[in-house]
Amino acid sequence: MYKTTNSRVKPTLGLAAAALSVLLLAGCGGAGAAPAAVDLGSGPAVAGTVKKDALKGVNLTFVSYGGLYQDGQTAAAVTPFGKESGARILADGPTEYSKIKAQVESSNVTWDVVDTGSYWAAGQCGTELQPLDYTIIDKSKVPAGLAGKCSVPAMQYANVFVYNKDKYKDAPTSWKDFFDTKKYPGKRAIDGTENIEGGIIEGALLADGVPKDKLYPLDLKRAFKKLDTIKDSLVYWTTGAQAQQMLESKEVDMAVVWSGRAFGAVKNGAPFEPVWNASVVVMDTLTVPKNAKNPKASMALINYYLGKEQQEKLTEETSYSPVNVEAKPKLDAVGKKFLITDPAVASKTMVCNFDWWGKNYTNVAEQWVAWVAK
Amino acid sequence: MSSTLSNAVRPDDGVDPTMRPGRLRPRRDAQAPARRGRLGPALLILPALALALGIFAYPLAESMWRSIADPQPGVQNYQWFAASAANWAVLGRTLWVAFLSAVICLALAYPYAYFMTISGPRLRTALIVIVLIPFWTSLMIRSFAWIILLQDTGLANQVLSWMGLGPFHLIRNTTGILIGMVQVLLPFMVLPLYSAMKNVDLRLVQAAASLGARPIVAFTRVFVPLAMPGVVSGSLLVFIQALGFYITPALLGSPSQMLISQYIYVQVNGQLQWGRGSVLGVLLLVATLLLLGLLALLMRKSRRAAGDEGGLL
Numbered sequence: 094m095y096k097t098t099n100s101r102v103k104p105t106l107g108l109a110a111a112a113l114s115v116l117l118l119a120g121c122g123g124a125g126a127a128p129a130a131v132d133l134g135s136g137p138a139v140a141g142t143v144k145k146d147a148l149k150g151v152n153l154t155f156v157s158y159g160g161l162y163q164d165g166q167t168a169a170a171v172t173p174f175g176k177e178s179g180a181r182i183l184a185d186g187p188t189e190y191s192k193i194k195a196q197v198e199s200s201n202v203t204w205d206v207v208d209t210g211s212y213w214a215a216g217q218c219g220t221e222l223q224p225l226d227y228t229i230i231d232k233s234k235v236p237a238g239l240a241g242k243c244s245v246p247a248m249q250y251a252n253v254f255v256y257n258k259d260k261y262k263d264a265p266t267s268w269k270d271f272f273d274t275k276k277y278p279g280k281r282a283i284d285g286t287e288n289i290e291g292g293i294i295e296g297a298l299l300a301d302g303v304p305k306d307k308l309y310p311l312d313l314k315r316a317f318k319k320l321d322t323i324k325d326s327l328v329y330w331t332t333g334a335q336a337q338q339m340l341e342s343k344e345v346d347m348a349v350v351w352s353g354r355a356f357g358a359v360k361n362g363a364p365f366e367p368v369w370n371a372s373v374v375v376m377d378t379l380t381v382p383k384n385a386k387n388p389k390a391s392m393a394l395i396n397y398y399l400g401k402e403q404q405e406k407l408t409e410e411t412s413y414s415p416v417n418v419e420a421k422p423k424l425d426a427v428g429k430k431f432l433i434t435d436p437a438v439a440s441k442t443m444v445c446n447f448d449w450w451g452k453n454y455t456n457v458a459e460q461w462v463a464w465v466a467k
Numbered sequence: 468m469s470s471t472l473s474n475a476v477r478p479d480d481g482v483d484p485t486m487r488p489g490r491l492r493p494r495r496d497a498q499a500p501a502r503r504g505r506l507g508p509a510l511l512i513l514p515a516l517a518l519a520l521g522i523f524a525y526p527l528a529e530s531m532w533r534s535i536a537d538p539q540p541g542v543q544n545y546q547w548f549a550a551s552a553a554n555w556a557v558l559g560r561t562l563w564v565a566f567l568s569a570v571i572c573l574a575l576a577y578p579y580a581y582f583m584t585i586s587g588p589r590l591r592t593a594l595i596v597i598v599l600i601p602f603w604t605s606l607m608i609r610s611f612a613w614i615i616l617l618q619d620t621g622l623a624n625q626v627l628s629w630m631g632l633g634p635f636h637l638i639r640n641t642t643g644i645l646i647g648m649v650q651v652l653l654p655f656m657v658l659p660l661y662s663a664m665k666n667v668d669l670r671l672v673q674a675a676a677s678l679g680a681r682p683i684v685a686f687t688r689v690f691v692p693l694a695m696p697g698v699v700s701g702s703l704l705v706f707i708q709a710l711g712f713y714i715t716p717a718l719l720g721s722p723s724q725m726l727i728s729q730y731i732y733v734q735v736n737g738q739l740q741w742g743r744g745s746v747l748g749v750l751l752l753v754a755t756l757l758l759l760g761l762l763a764l765l766m767r768k769s770r771r772a773a774g775d776e777g778g779l780l
Contacts, residue, residue, distance in 0.1 A: 194739050
């Protein structure tokens with residue numbers, strides 16, 4: 094910054110200069126602040142713990158999708174972490190990938206830990222996101238195969254097929270029934286956003302006769318052809334709240350929705366039943382953007398988040414399933430019904446192939462958007 | 468802050484030299500009386516100019532640049548647009564929905580504005596207030612209200628079913644988008660129409676009648692042409708605003724009936740394809756300018772045919 098001053102600046106010119114400098118400042122505010130030297134203590138990391146007052150004076154911004162979910166994360170892990178570590182925690186949201194990209198591109202990263210979709214995280218590892226340090230994060234209690242190079246799971250859920258039990262006396266039991274509009278007439282709601290996830294594509298292929306063990310690599314052409322056959326009966330939800338509202342108002346008779354939203358609707362009295370053997374398990378992930386200001390502190394937060402108690406509380410608050418194998422959340426009957434890590438549910442559901450999805454996500458999402466919008 | 472402030476007027480910073488105090492003092496003194504009068508107002512528009520450049524011109528230039536430079540230089544983003552039928556469908560749908568909004572707004576607003584013109588001052592004030600009330604209500608609140616009213620199990624369909632009709636799908640499709648957009652945009656049609664109509668001398672219509680024209684003829688051949696500028700400016704206002712609508716279609720429409728603003732959001736935010744998002748923005752701008760150019764041409768032709776040299780566009 095220059096230090097020249099000119100006292101003879103005319104007022105009007107000064108005003109113009111002020112307007113200009115506001116514009117300039119808006120583009121480069123908040124840079125600087127080198128990472129503080131962080132001492133997280135010695136010995137191997139243990140999930141759910143952090144060295145007392147290790148992060149005094151550190152600011153961390155935790156970003157997630159807002160609503161009940163982020164409130165639960167905040168209460169279960171983020172706020173307690175701030176209290177124990179001494180870090181000052183800020184919240185932001187909802188997660189928008191373009192904001193991560195803009196921050197990384199302008200080298201001014203203000204988001205420290207971000208909850209993202211798992212496929213996106215796998216695809217952006219090294220470009221928008223940085224590799225996680227597993228000497229700081231203890232992943233020994235994370236379900237096998239869910240922790241990646243740049244991400245750990247934030248919680249698990251399912252894209253669950255639910256139907257209105259008052260409408261169909263002869264209950265649907267499989268993906269075939271979801272695609273059978275003759276036997277089961279009525280509107281079906283599915284996710285219409287660009288953030289396509291495991292669920293409806295797998296369902297279309299299974300309904301079309303592809304055996305379960307030959308699903309991947311997904312035959313997109315065939316899946317879209319099958320989806321074309323029910324396009325007139327489809328409506329699309331674009332937010333979780335909207336999905337839940339469609340169930341509660343009984344606007345649709347069948348739907349594929351996030352298990353947490355199905356739980357919310359049923360809890361509020363919507364007469365919907367899950368079909369678990371036509372449901373696909375997916376997850377959200379926690380990530381650290383590239384060039385985050387204090388990656389060690391970010392990862393300390395993630396390590397704390399993965400603890401047994403934190404995961405139990407998260408599930409009790411949000412109904413989403415824990416990502417610590419030792420977690421035993423206390424739930425009521427409805428909550429237990431939608432707990433996808435419960436053996437009664439887990440024995441029926443199918444876990445999506447995270448590896449395939451991560452590698453092909455951009456391509457699938459592109460084709461999906463074009464199919465929906467055509 | 469203060470250092471940045473002075474930074475913007477450093478001597479070699481590109482500010483017009485005539486505005487710089489000191490160096491050009493003699494020349495300025497020589498022409499002082501004439502120049503001061505002209506320079507004052509010119510300086511006053513500087514903040515607005517800086518704002519316009521910073522907030523409109525720069526982002527526009529940036530998105531044009533990105534459309535050919537992101538992720539790498541070349542025309543691949545334009546090729547992407549041309550190759551996919553879905554892209555053309557979205558652009559076409561956007562233009563069509565904007566056109567329908569303008570037509571529906573016109574059909575609703577014309578009689579309304581005419582009624583305002585011929586009614587007394589008190590009733591007219593009431594009519595204006597009715598039009599303006601939605602103006603003062605948040606767009607989000609209105610859109611959510613429409614969702615509740617129009618959903619399949621909502622009030623509108625309940626009323627229709629009492630009358631033995633329906634249920635109709637009134638949201639999550641183009642119908643929903645149009646209902647929402649027309650309600651939001653109606654004031655932009657009513658107000659220009661009214662301001663054009665109130666300047667029409669109604670005695671001309673009476674004069675036509677006194678010369679033997681039937682009321683319908685007097686209205687269509689005298690009043691309608693005179694109020695035409697209001698129709699044109701109202702329709703343009705509505706059409707152009709409708710092209711860029713985001714919130715209303717996002718809430719009342721459906722991803723399967725996506726308009727271009729939603730599509731830009733998907734490209735920029737969901738797919739991180741900023742170049743493609745920029746292409747969509749650029750093409751929307753070009754399409755709009757082409758349509759406006761065409762309209763201006765038609766207007767000039769019809770005006771020349773009518774022997775009127777005045778110009779609205």
